[in-house]
Amino acid sequence: MNIPADLKYTPSHEWVRVEADGTLTVGITHHAQDLLGDMVFIENPAAGRALKKGEECAVVESVKAASDVYAPVAGEVIAANGDVESSPEAINKDAYSAWMFKLKPANAADVAELMDAAAYQKLVESEAH
Amino acid sequence: MERIRASLLFLVTVMSNHAASTPAALKLTPLNATHRGLAAKMVDFGGWDMPVNYGSQIEEHHAVRRGCGLFDVSHMLPLDIKGSNVRAFLKRLVANNVDKLQVSGKALYSCMLNEAGGVIDDLIIYFMDESWFRLVVNAGSAEKDLAWMEKMNADWGMGLTLTPRRDLAMIAIQGPNATQALNQALPGVDSITANLKPFNAAAMGEMFIARTGYTGEDGFEVMVLAKSAPFFWQALMEAGGQPIGLGARDTLRLEAGMNLYGQDMDETTSPLESGLAWTVDMKAERDFVGRAALEKSEITKQLVGLVLLDKGVLRGHQKVLTKNGDGEITSGSFSPTMEKSIALARIPLGIAPGQEVEVEIRDKKLRAKVVKYPFVRSGKVLIEI
Numbered sequence: 001m002n003i004p005a006d007l008k009y010t011p012s013h014e015w016v017r018v019e020a021d022g023t024l025t026v027g028i029t030h031h032a033q034d035l036l037g038d039m040v041f042i043e044n045p046a047a048g049r050a051l052k053k054g055e056e057c058a059v060v061e062s063v064k065a066a067s068d069v070y071a072p073v074a075g076e077v078i079a080a081n082g083d084v085e086s087s088p089e090a091i092n093k094d095a096y097s098a099w100m101f102k103l104k105p106a107n108a109a110d111v112a113e114l115m116d117a118a119a120y121q122k123l124v125e126s127e128a129h
Numbered sequence: 130m131e132r133i134r135a136s137l138l139f140l141v142t143v144m145s146n147h148a149a150s151t152p153a154a155l156k157l158t159p160l161n162a163t164h165r166g167l168a169a170k171m172v173d174f175g176g177w178d179m180p181v182n183y184g185s186q187i188e189e190h191h192a193v194r195r196g197c198g199l200f201d202v203s204h205m206l207p208l209d210i211k212g213s214n215v216r217a218f219l220k221r222l223v224a225n226n227v228d229k230l231q232v233s234g235k236a237l238y239s240c241m242l243n244e245a246g247g248v249i250d251d252l253i254i255y256f257m258d259e260s261w262f263r264l265v266v267n268a269g270s271a272e273k274d275l276a277w278m279e280k281m282n283a284d285w286g287m288g289l290t291l292t293p294r295r296d297l298a299m300i301a302i303q304g305p306n307a308t309q310a311l312n313q314a315l316p317g318v319d320s321i322t323a324n325l326k327p328f329n330a331a332a333m334g335e336m337f338i339a340r341t342g343y344t345g346e347d348g349f350e351v352m353v354l355a356k357s358a359p360f361f362w363q364a365l366m367e368a369g370g371q372p373i374g375l376g377a378r379d380t381l382r383l384e385a386g387m388n389l390y391g392q393d394m395d396e397t398t399s400p401l402e403s404g405l406a407w408t409v410d411m412k413a414e415r416d417f418v419g420r421a422a423l424e425k426s427e428i429t430k431q432l433v434g435l436v437l438l439d440k441g442v443l444r445g446h447q448k449v450l451t452k453n454g455d456g457e458i459t460s461g462s463f464s465p466t467m468e469k470s471i472a473l474a475r476i477p478l479g480i481a482p483g484q485e486v487e488v489e490i491r492d493k494k495l496r497a498k499v500v501k502y503p504f505v506r507s508g509k510v511l512i513e514i
Contacts, residue, residue, distance in 0.1 A: 037170075037181075037182060037185075037186050037376065038185055038186050038187045040442060040463040040470075041440065041441055041442045041463070041470075043441075059491070061441075061442045061463075062186075063186050063187060063376060063380060063462060063463045063465070064181070064186065064376055066442060066444060092185075
């Protein structure tokens, strides 16, 4: 199971990296891409968009299915990864380097509510049974 | 109804629920252990535990277009109908005319309709001799098909014997290298494959070899006794055949412009509004089930191909906006061969190939071009955009 210890996670299978400046980088987990299969289309939120926690803000589509991606915390989109939009298969190759968008959280403290790697691992294992 | 947009949470929950173990309720083909040995990702497909892919769906798709792919299609049901009046029975039962079958082994694609002219199922009928026809029906419709056929058999006093052949496994071998792979896997079969024309079959004991498929490529669908299936599969792999899951099966058939029962047509849709008029034979004076309803019906819709011009992915049930009114996508996906999104859609009459329509995807209206399908045949793209 590929769940880096230095990242935070959501129950809806997004990963979140807390950068040194307090901004958040967001993508979908290795487990999520594995279940979705070959990625063919990514739609990211526009920079400047204000998101509520849990808001549908991006879409990942594999050959098989479309899935919504949710804002891990409330905040403002400060960047979207154009490279992953033009090469969606990058998510299959390495889900943790193929980030989707960056967020400036409305409240830095909200990050504490995200799951750590151990909790996310438990979630994935519980879903497998 | 298939749910098209799922949250990752939903998808992950559904898909991994039986990744670890096979619930007793799921039906298994004779190749189930083979798929698991190949580390296939297994899904619940209409009650069957089936491989959706063995790694990359797109790579599997290309393998069929460029080489040779192997599909376990044992979930589909072969059904033998035997007796003295099989031809007369089938002439009433199905919308295509089995009188087109006069040479032993010849196959016919047809819909079986209800009295309202809706499609109960689509199936292939093989004529073996006047007292034996073999049908192959969809996995998800098999039980209702059998019940319907038995009812007609009784109502019409035909006295035929209908035998579901769950003792058989079926493997599809598809792609430009299919003949070579089959010949190598089954020494001696080359005398049959050399002379077998498309949409024809030959029986050798319990082995049944048909030059048919669901990919738009040359290939075979071979039935063998269930116990032999794992050995046969292994021999086909050693001969260069690559295992292909249901995921690629769907994109291959969509590119080939072949209907999928339950998506592109069902009991509520007319074959005449599903791109299947060519399979409904009204020429001969023949009273088949559904004919009266079809003759009275007014045709207002057509099944067309769509190619998405903007970025995104077409999916089933998305709304199509045309100048003649709204329609709906019946099957949509990403075409690995064309590297564009394509779809089959049921839209109002009067919209011709070459015209543009709009498709509602989430909160956007995206442009799509109406095209005449198939999109791809024998490895070649037939659509110019």
